[in-house]
Amino acid sequence: MNTEAPYRLKATGITKSYGAVNALADVNFELKPGEVMALLGENGAGKSTIVKVISGLIIPDTGQITIDGEPVLLSSVRASQTAGIAVVQQEFSTVGTMSVAENLVLGQSNAPAWWSPQKLNDQAKLILARVGLEDIDPRRSVDTLSVAEMQLLEIARVLAKDAKIVIFDEPTAALSDAEIVRVLEAVKRLASEGRSVIYVTHRLGEVFEIADRVTIFRNGRSEPPLLVKDLTVDKVVALMIGRELGHLYPERTEKYGAPVLETRGLKVPGIKGDINLTVRRGEILGLTGQLGSGVSEIMKAISGIADVLAGEVLLDGSAVNLHGRRRGIVMGIAYCSPDRKKDGIFGGISVRRNLSSPWLRRVSRVGFVSRAQENSEAARSASNFAIDLSRLNTLVGNLSGGNQQKVAVGKWLGIRPRVLLVEEPTRGVDIGARAEIYAQLRLLCDSGVGVIVTSSDTNEILGLSDTIATYYRGSQTANKPVQEWTEAALVREVMHRED
Ligand SMILES: Nc1ncnc2c1ncn2[C@@H]1O[C@H](COP(=O)(O)OP(=O)(O)OP(=O)(O)O)[C@@H](O)[C@H]1O
Ligand SMILES: [Mg+2]
Incomplete structure (x- = not known):
């Protein structure tokens, strides 16, 4: 220069x-x-x-x-x-x-x-x-x-x-x-x-x-x-x-309960071999791989969005029949897509409605929901995710990219799922708000929810997960506790390099 x-x-x-x-x-x-x-x-x-x-x-x-x-x-x-x-x-x-x-x-x-x-x-x-x-x-x-x-x-x-x-x-x-x-x-x-x-x-x-x-x-x-x-x-x-960041990643509690979600012999188009994954209550399982690794296909299969060819998904030990996303949500599996434009959030409606939509869908089966309840539910999610409370009535499409992402992740916590599947939770999110999202995921986990996260960011996977599974071109290459990983080993597995 x-x-x-x-x-x-x-x-x-x-x-x-x-x-x-x-x-x-x-x-x-x-x-x-x-x-x-x-x-x-x-x-x-x-x-x-x-x-x-x-x-x-x-x-x-x-x-x-x-x-x-x-x-x-x-x-x-x-x-x-x-x-x-x-x-x-x-x-x-x-x-x-x-x-x-x-x-x-x-x-x-x-x-x-x-x-x-x-x-x-x-x-x-x-x-x-x-x-x-x-x-x-x-x-x-x-x-x-x-x-x-x-x-x-x-x-x-x-x-x-x-x-x-x-x-x-x-x-x-x-x-x-x-x-x-x-x-x-x-x-x-x-x-x-x-x-x-x-x-x-x-x-x-x-x-x-x-x-x-x-x-x-x-x-x-x-x-x-x-x-x-x-x-x-x-x-x-x-x-x-405008301040020191402190810790980016929350402390792990390492207190795991029984498996909340297991896949047995699951076969998914594009994935080689069976998918056998377990996530326990209180555990964050991180899946990572580069382009074409297949982690996104696995998440879609587990959430009920994509068809599976064979095998089963167990929730709290019982096999469940997942057909379509609605069914997944009813069973308590929440899925947050990596493509927020396609199916994460609705740009033409307000932040409030976006935040309360999965929750509304769930509670409306029970009956009448008051406006006040919806408001307080949305406000709770917003404050947990560093979303500006003064902008609850703004159309999501008018928020900045990272703020849209916070809404996309935040809305799934309102339904208090049994299992939360979240892809790329902090895509485009600034470092301060990222710390808040991590803290919320850990809190959710500590309350007994099983969390599966995908991320293309190896630092994020290492900092957030309790267990990490790596994939390369549709095959699992490793699956072990975070303590057994180093950053170099993770990069090596993800890129599938020998050196
Ligand atoms: N069409 C619009 N209507 C209303 N507010 C808008 C509109 N476009 C942008 N804004 C607001 O302008 C501000 C700046 O947004 P901008 O997209 O430039 O942020 P950014 O720095 O790119 O953030 P990010 O890191 O999240 O992408 C935000 O408060 C956003 O909500
Ligand atoms: Mg921007």
Whole structure:
């Protein structure tokens, strides 16, 4: 990075309000050529909002932006693209029903309309290989991809463009270590080509790997940029959340009761061998693996969402017949999906209703539910999960990404399940709120619930679980108590490396 270089982008006095919410309050932001600038801050601090301003998705109430010294009016996505800006969004912009190849070349001027399907697919394959997705058939429809694959596709799409400023809004939230490496390499490559990168993340380790400077956002305000080489993780956390974090992971009680959920000889499409898992009351079982490991398929089978080919699921020692999610919920199995957009939460309804919906479904069989009861139930979940109580009436779709995630996880605790299955519980959640989610999961567990967690974050799996099972391409590779794991061993099993 050339620290003497003039600004590639400079934003001054940017404000943006939504009613009473000041999403951005006098934000100043700068970016030099060839630098990676990390944007950090708690959920709802305004990071995605400034990204949307720069990408032309929203028009700020006030403020100016210059690029290479020239004032620009980023009044539309097209205007922003013309100014040389490309964005990997936090929520995907891929089009579900189109093929992978069509998505990749959509909106790219160098892909003439007369290209044959063969040419289109060949071109798409080249782009896919840049993010390690060479195994994906470009003719596949995008909605058949996993969340991680979609995120990599989104990145491939942006890399294929020739932009001088590339913005990443939490590109690695859905990815595991092996895929993250590819993203970080792509970012480094962009910077070494002299392009400027704005990189939003809650994974603080990444900042120290790729960023030159950081800009911290707090409540819609920006701090002056800081050089990464002058910082430590603890310092960054304190600046972000305004206090010392203390313990990220709660203490384990290690008091387990009888098995609450067992699978015996369960066969699931895509998984090799039988699935024999046990989770006891008071235990957090962590499942982990990289892309294509099969942990998500296992969770869906246990929750009753996906069909199983053979075998049985036992709840408190008795075999149960799970057919469909409703049945799972009635039996006391709550499942929180990794794809909150598809089936985690409902963006068009209020935070209150989202938080109380599983609970309502359960109690409404008993009869009348008062509004007051619903309110107090929602408020309880909200306060347990660091969700702003003043925003219970807000539509979930208007919350920031991480705050949506808190709602997605929080809503399942209202039904006090026998077993909680939760995938990627803290995806996109800031470090302070993550500590609260972990504490809630441990509390739930200590009250006798069995918890199964999947996570692509090896630190999270190590910090949270009592027992850890690893999977690689549909096979279980290990299953043992956390005390018998080291971080290196876990990474090795997950990546299935011999060394
Ligand atoms: N359309 C909208 N209507 C109302 N409020 C909104 C809207 N869009 C954003 N906000 C609010 O603006 C604030 C900033 O949101 P933003 O998405 O920028 O946060 P963020 O820093 O990206 O958080 P996260 O880390 O959770 O992604 C939040 O309080 C959010 O609820
Ligand atoms: Mg965001």
